[in-house]
Amino acid sequence: MSPTPRPSASSVDALEIDTAVVEELLCGFIHDEVHKVGFDSVVVGASGGVDSSLVVALACRALGAEHVYPVTMPYSTSSVQSEEDARAVCAQYGIEPEVENITDQIDAYFTRHPDAGLTRRGNKMARERMTILYDRSMAHGSLVLGTSNKTELLLGYGTLFGDMASALNPIGDLYKTQVYAMGGALGLPVRVLTKAPTADLWTGQSDEEELGLRYAIVDVVLFRLIDERRSRAEVVAMGFEAALVDDVMRRVRASQYKRRPPVIAKVSARTIDRDFRYPRDWGR
Amino acid sequence: MIVQQRETVAAPDVADVAAEADAFVAALAQVAPRLGDVAANLERHLEIIAQAAGAGANIVVFPELSLTGYFLKDLVPDVALRIDSDEISRLAEACRDIDAVIGCVLETDDTRFHNASVYLSGGRVARVHAKVYLPTYGIFDEQRYLAAGDRFRAFDLTTPGANSRWRAGMLVCEDMWHPSAVSLLARQGVDVFLVPSASPGRGVLRGAALGTAHSYDAMTRTYAQLFTAYVVYCNRVGYEDGIAFWGGSRVVGPDGATVIEPAGADETIVYQRLEKTALRRARIAYPLLRDERHDVTDAETERILRRRTRD
Numbered sequence: 279m280s281p282t283p284r285p286s287a288s289s290v291d292a293l294e295i296d297t298a299v300v301e302e303l304l305c306g307f308i309h310d311e312v313h314k315v316g317f318d319s320v321v322v323g324a325s326g327g328v329d330s331s332l333v334v335a336l337a338c339r340a341l342g343a344e345h346v347y348p349v350t351m352p353y354s355t356s357s358v359q360s361e362e363d364a365r366a367v368c369a370q371y372g373i374e375p376e377v378e379n380i381t382d383q384i385d386a387y388f389t390r391h392p393d394a395g396l397t398r399r400g401n402k403m404a405r406e407r408m409t410i411l412y413d414r415s416m417a418h419g420s421l422v423l424g425t426s427n428k429t430e431l432l433l434g435y436g437t438l439f440g441d442m443a444s445a446l447n448p449i450g451d452l453y454k455t456q457v458y459a460m461g462g463a464l465g466l467p468v469r470v471l472t473k474a475p476t477a478d479l480w481t482g483q484s485d486e487e488e489l490g491l492r493y494a495i496v497d498v499v500l501f502r503l504i505d506e507r508r509s510r511a512e513v514v515a516m517g518f519e520a521a522l523v524d525d526v527m528r529r530v531r532a533s534q535y536k537r538r539p540p541v542i543a544k545v546s547a548r549t550i551d552r553d554f555r556y557p558r559d560w561g562r
Numbered sequence: 563m564i565v566q567q568r569e570t571v572a573a574p575d576v577a578d579v580a581a582e583a584d585a586f587v588a589a590l591a592q593v594a595p596r597l598g599d600v601a602a603n604l605e606r607h608l609e610i611i612a613q614a615a616g617a618g619a620n621i622v623v624f625p626e627l628s629l630t631g632y633f634l635k636d637l638v639p640d641v642a643l644r645i646d647s648d649e650i651s652r653l654a655e656a657c658r659d660i661d662a663v664i665g666c667v668l669e670t671d672d673t674r675f676h677n678a679s680v681y682l683s684g685g686r687v688a689r690v691h692a693k694v695y696l697p698t699y700g701i702f703d704e705q706r707y708l709a710a711g712d713r714f715r716a717f718d719l720t721t722p723g724a725n726s727r728w729r730a731g732m733l734v735c736e737d738m739w740h741p742s743a744v745s746l747l748a749r750q751g752v753d754v755f756l757v758p759s760a761s762p763g764r765g766v767l768r769g770a771a772l773g774t775a776h777s778y779d780a781m782t783r784t785y786a787q788l789f790t791a792y793v794v795y796c797n798r799v800g801y802e803d804g805i806a807f808w809g810g811s812r813v814v815g816p817d818g819a820t821v822i823e824p825a826g827a828d829e830t831i832v833y834q835r836l837e838k839t840a841l842r843r844a845r846i847a848y849p850l851l852r853d854e855r856h857d858v859t860d861a862e863t864e865r866i867l868r869r870r871t872r873d
Contacts (some may be wrong), residue, residue: 303806310801555635558803559597
């Protein structure tokens with residue numbers, strides 16, 4: 279049996295995007311969808327990572343930095359560098375993030391549930407941050423922008439009603455490697471573009487270690503399967519390990535519920551989202 | 563939003579056009595309709611019709627479903643208009659000194675809903691084209707909500723400024739993705755294809771710009787050249803539920819060259835003069851219409867039909 283060839287470097291080229299076109303598209307999206315529902319500003323959770331940094335940059339370009347409210351929400355174990363990186367991104371646009379430390383409320387809760395593991399704690403933190411963002415959005419009269427990328431959304435690597443919650447998500451159709459490309463094109467700080475991706479839910483957490491996947495490869499597998507609708511056999515024939523392809527497909531299937539609204543038991547003639555179908559931008 | 567006239571394209575001089583019996587001026591109203599708000603869109607139409615008429619245009623072409631917006635879903639019955647509705651009558655009434663092509667959902671007597679383009683001229687409805695090809699794949703869901711048209715008919719433009727006979731054919735967006743539709747119209751003699759569109763931008767891989775924009779660029783140029791006719795392509799702009807419409811409205815001349823650079827992705831009105839002399843030059847250089855073998859097409863079609871009957 280011949281050894282499985284590694285994906286060639288050129289396979290990543292499949293994900294190459296025209297960053298100028300995407301910037302125009304996403305800034306237009308933010309401006310249009312925010313303004314037509316009667317708002318003019320947004321709240322963004324700014325973690326110092328590449329996803330939220332890109333969203334902050336896009337929002338500043340789309341709406342003007344004075345209409346962007348970044349919020350940094352560290353926990354006691356969060357890396358100090360993360361907050362500094364978030365500040366650096368905001369500083370590029372002449373703004374400062376609000377800082378809301380979540381340690382007190384998270385610790386108060388888990389004092390009563392000391393047995394909770396890292397995932398429960400991480401999910402609780404993500405949902406705590408969500409409630410803060412929605413509260414800040416009410417205070418500022420703003421909409422919450424989402425920061426989940428397409429890779430996370432497809433793999434289910436996010437907390438339902440936590441970091442996955444938002445009013446508008448400008449980067450949900452960009453794979454992680456495309457987020458980096460956009461971040462580079464928009465001139466995000468080098469540190470933000472070069473540090474290891476992390477949800478920063480506990481010290482030393484690494485996305486790629488936790489997932490057991492490398493973004494540079496998993497993004498291409500997802501692109502072949504999802505965007506190009508290639509079969510498993512085709513993707514394997516392109517040089518990707520069968521076990522990896524199977525793992526990716528399994529994760530996408532297993533997390534489908536996270537990408538859908540809650541299931542409603544059908545009783546009436548017209549059930550929301552089944553046979554009551556209206557555009558979200560109804561009348562806008 | 564305010565419609566701005568493109569700086570690079572001066573509004574035409576009315577006197578110039580009148581002096582040229584074989585020319586008329588088309589205005590392309592690249593707008594962003596409000597989704598499901600017919601009343602607001604109607605007012606915008608009336609403003610733009612007046613503006614285009616004031617600028618000396620003879621016909622103003624609006625995008626597909628310009629009165630309603632595109633991703634209507636269950637709103638279709640709510641925004642549908644009958645051809646004798648007050649809304650259509652008001653628009654027709656505004657079209658005495660200028661013609662217009664507007665897009666709407668038309669409801670028939672037997673409660674079918676068409677994605678229609680309506681040609682208004684001389685204060686009345688002069689022509690209706692119900693979109694034949696309703697895309698129902700990918701992001702599109704038209705056949706769930708709409709009924710398909712069943713004909714492609716060319717007609718004479720009665721544009722006030724066009725003193726000579728101009729033949730026109732309407733194709734709504736996806737209609738143009740079917741060469742048979744364009745060919746059927748061309749066979750009836752078409753000088754100008756009027757193509758209202760609501761084309762969403764998708765596919766942003768490098769080198770392709772917006773994938774769909776690239777496709778429309780190829781189609782409009784190819785059809786214009788192969789059928790030696792003008793293609794007036796008016797696409798909408800704006801976003802609906804996160805989906806961007808990419809604009810790029812343009813006029814392609816009968817030699818396949820874009821005579822007016824595609825508009826960007828903002829609301830704008832683009833003006834372009836269409837000239838019979840350009841049609842003549844193109845048809846002398848490429849007498850493709852003269853050489854078209856309709857007899858071969860008919861004979862082969864009959865043979866295919868006979869064989870199908872035998873099967």
